[in-house]
Amino acid sequence: MRLKPALSAEEAFQFLSASAVLTWGAAAASEITTNLRSIAEAMAVVGALDIPDETEPLFGEDPARMWEAT
Amino acid sequence: MTTVAPAYDLSASDLATRIASRTCTPTEAVSSALLRIDELEDRVHAWAFVDRETALAQAEVLTSEAANGDLRGPLHGVPVGIKDVFHVQAMPTVANSKTMDPSAAYGDSAVAAALRAAGAIILGKCETVEFAGMGMPPPTRNPWNLEHTAGGSSSGSGAAVGARMVPVAIGTQTGGSNLRPAAYNGIAGFKPSHGAISREGLLPVSWTLDHPGIIARTAVDLSLVFDAIARARPVSPLRTGPWRIGLVREFFLERSEQPVVESVERAVSLMRDGGATVAEAHLPPIFAAQQAIHRLIMSPEMVTYHATRLAEQEDRMTPRHVQSVKAFSLLPVTYYIQALRARRILKEQLALLFDQFDILVMPTTPAPAPKGLDSTGDASLLSPWSLVGFPAATVPCGLSNGLPLGLQLVGKPGSDTTVLAAAEFAESVLGLLDLPF
Numbered sequence: 475m476r477l478k479p480a481l482s483a484e485e486a487f488q489f490l491s492a493s494a495v496l497t498w499g500a501a502a503a504s505e506i507t508t509n510l511r512s513i514a515e516a517m518a519v520v521g522a523l524d525i526p527d528e529t530e531p532l533f534g535e536d537p538a539r540m541w542e543a544t
Numbered sequence: 545m546t547t548v549a550p551a552y553d554l555s556a557s558d559l560a561t562r563i564a565s566r567t568c569t570p571t572e573a574v575s576s577a578l579l580r581i582d583e584l585e586d587r588v589h590a591w592a593f594v595d596r597e598t599a600l601a602q603a604e605v606l607t608s609e610a611a612n613g614d615l616r617g618p619l620h621g622v623p624v625g626i627k628d629v630f631h632v633q634a635m636p637t638v639a640n641s642k643t644m645d646p647s648a649a650y651g652d653s654a655v656a657a658a659l660r661a662a663g664a665i666i667l668g669k670c671e672t673v674e675f676a677g678m679g680m681p682p683p684t685r686n687p688w689n690l691e692h693t694a695g696g697s698s699s700g701s702g703a704a705v706g707a708r709m710v711p712v713a714i715g716t717q718t719g720g721s722n723l724r725p726a727a728y729n730g731i732a733g734f735k736p737s738h739g740a741i742s743r744e745g746l747l748p749v750s751w752t753l754d755h756p757g758i759i760a761r762t763a764v765d766l767s768l769v770f771d772a773i774a775r776a777r778p779v780s781p782l783r784t785g786p787w788r789i790g791l792v793r794e795f796f797l798e799r800s801e802q803p804v805v806e807s808v809e810r811a812v813s814l815m816r817d818g819g820a821t822v823a824e825a826h827l828p829p830i831f832a833a834q835q836a837i838h839r840l841i842m843s844p845e846m847v848t849y850h851a852t853r854l855a856e857q858e859d860r861m862t863p864r865h866v867q868s869v870k871a872f873s874l875l876p877v878t879y880y881i882q883a884l885r886a887r888r889i890l891k892e893q894l895a896l897l898f899d900q901f902d903i904l905v906m907p908t909t910p911a912p913a914p915k916g917l918d919s920t921g922d923a924s925l926l927s928p929w930s931l932v933g934f935p936a937a938t939v940p941c942g943l944s945n946g947l948p949l950g951l952q953l954v955g956k957p958g959s960d961t962t963v964l965a966a967a968e969f970a971e972s973v974l975g976l977l978d979l980p981f
Contacts, residue, residue, distance in 0.1 A: 509871030531884030
């Protein structure tokens with residue numbers, strides 16, 4: 475699924491719904507519609523962000539910068 | 545005539561002081577806690593497991609040591625609870641899930657080992673939402689009103705301390721799971737900077753968002769326990785005031801019910817009277833995306849951990865947990881990476897606020913504990929600080945319809961001791977809440 479140009483929440487939902495049927499089957503897919511809507515909305519928000527090319531992912535803590543081991 | 549408070553009603557610091565001065569013994573402290581559990585557990589359901597015999601046996605040993613003036617550490621003889629997602633030697637780890645084998649043996653998690661080294665006595669494991677994530681809530685009830693949730697996912701940790709069963713309990717926070725139950729139960733809570741307390745021996749929800757946390761009677765207790773279990777000391781220098789406070793109205797007060805807004809405004813006014821300077825702090829535009837960023841990071845990390853469980857034990861997982869894992873598994877990896885990049889920008893821009901302020905303040909939750917046990921409440925005011933890993937504390941700041949409210953204090957990464965000092969300041973001007981029973 476593309477990141478840019480940004481998806482709408484509805485486009486993301488259609489992609490996730492189709493993936494759900496392929497991955498888990500139609501019955502299970504119908505049970506997770508609410509969860510998929512929520513993820514689709516988040517995908518649309520994050521996909522629309524303008525992030526500079528040089529930005530690296532932030533995976534979590536960076537103890538070397540913030541902490542001195544005891 | 546003065547009345548001596550029963551041991552169960554003492555804060556950890558008061559209890560430790562009395563044990564050190566030999567006016568209370570660890571055996572008396574543990575016995576008092578167990579009696580309190582006997583009195584209230586049928587109604588509150590804070591505990592997944594209590595090991596009475598081992599706790600009393602350890603208390604006898606620690607009592608002998610204290611009698612000889614030999615204290616293991618700052619928590620010598622203090623009874624504590626640990627959320628049932630941390631491994632503790634000779635105790636089951638079940639995580640409120642039928643997929644976990646209660647007969648499996650584990651060694652101590654880093655947190656449990658640190659507590660023991662400080663002299664604490666681990667009474668047992670506190671109830672949790674299924675795997676501390678988006679699964680089934682436990683049966684835990686709020687001691688302030690049994691018809692309401694105690695919050696979660698550290699439900700039992702919050703209720704056990706709130707009901708005065710133990711003065712301290714350990715929780716975790718991936719979104720709002722440590723500070724929310726602390727606030728709902730009228731007590732203090734602390735989520736340190738990400739990485740400040742070891743996650744070794746903790747069942748994960750989401751590796752880059754999970755924070756072990758502390759729930760205690762008072763802010764002083766939070767500092768006492770953090771000093772004992774932190775794996776590292778913050779590099780950021782300690783500030784002790786006069787406090788430069790940034791009140792965050794955007795998003796945080798805007799989402800809150802009127803009694804919460806009034807309670808926070810009153811708290812800020814009292815802090816100003818106490819010598820603090822207060823100005824409004826303004827959030828960067830990217831903050832509007834924080835909930836989406838959090839969701840896209842937590843979802844794939846959580847599903848990766850539970851993928852094998854889903855494949856092998858789906859019939860033993862609750863439908864709520866199964867549905868979350870199945871849905872989250874479908875997120876394209878590019879969105880996870882993009883969310884991690886967005887988190888870096890959000891963190892850097894939020895950190896700039898601390899050029900102007902020592903501490904940001906806002907409500908801990910937008911409303912008091914909701915009625916019923918199906919939901920553990922709203923974590924939306926807490927998850928931004930879990931996302932960026934900033935230290936955050938909560939102290940009680942009033943009541944709404946007889947249920948506690950919390951004031952949240954947030955600092956820059958690595959300023960944990962400053963946040964705890966600010967929490968002590970806030971608590972000193974706001975006072976503590978007394979349980980209605």
